[in-house]
Amino acid sequence: MSQPEPAAGGTLLDLYDRALPDVYGYLLRRCDGPEEAEDLTAETFLAAVDAVRRGTLPDAGVPWLIGVARHKLLDHWRRRARDDRDLEAVAALAGNAAEDPWNERLDAVAARATLARLPPPYRAALTLHYLDDLPVTEVAGALGRSVHATEALLVRARAAFRRAHPREVDRG
Numbered sequence: 001m002s003q004p005e006p007a008a009g010g011t012l013l014d015l016y017d018r019a020l021p022d023v024y025g026y027l028l029r030r031c032d033g034p035e036e037a038e039d040l041t042a043e044t045f046l047a048a049v050d051a052v053r054r055g056t057l058p059d060a061g062v063p064w065l066i067g068v069a070r071h072k073l074l075d076h077w078r079r080r081a082r083d084d085r086d087l088e089a090v091a092a093l094a095g096n097a098a099e100d101p102w103n104e105r106l107d108a109v110a111a112r113a114t115l116a117r118l119p120p121p122y123r124a125a126l127t128l129h130y131l132d133d134l135p136v137t138e139v140a141g142a143l144g145r146s147v148h149a150t151e152a153l154l155v156r157a158r159a160a161f162r163r164a165h166p167r168e169v170d171r172g
Helices: 012-028 034-054 062-091 108-117 120-131 136-143 147-164
Strands: none
Touching: 012 034, 012 062, 034 062, 062 108, 108 120, 108 147, 120 136, 120 147, 136 147
16 A cells, blocks of 8 residues: 655654644544544544545645544534434424323433434334334335334334433323
8 A cells, every 4th residue: 555645744644643632632622522532533534534535635734634623523513413403303203292102302412322322223213213204114124124023123122212211201
């Protein structure tokens, strides 16, 4: 594999070594935790590699990378806001909460955290059905399951969500 083209007085690897503490520090102060900052730092440097590959690398230095990190952080916040709106949509689903406590208004942050802790099949089924508003038949097709298996999966997924949610759901 060939070395990256020189960037601002050295290789991209030299820039990485120089800029990593600054980029990570910038993001760490603005993120909810180190994992989130690490992910965004990686996205920032991947964007730099992409710029080298496309031949569009500007005066690549620490300030440029901090600017890229700022854009990655803004994109992350936009995604999070969109996810929060989607999770709030789960709470606003039509139906009587006394009949189905799943339709109770949920705290979006807690709901997102709860969904993240569920096994992938449960998370996928709940997301497709309640957030993407797909009927069970389309959820079944997307997951490669029969309709009956998907209905059973949704029942188990809702039960797992209720057990995992930090607040006890009022069952009417």
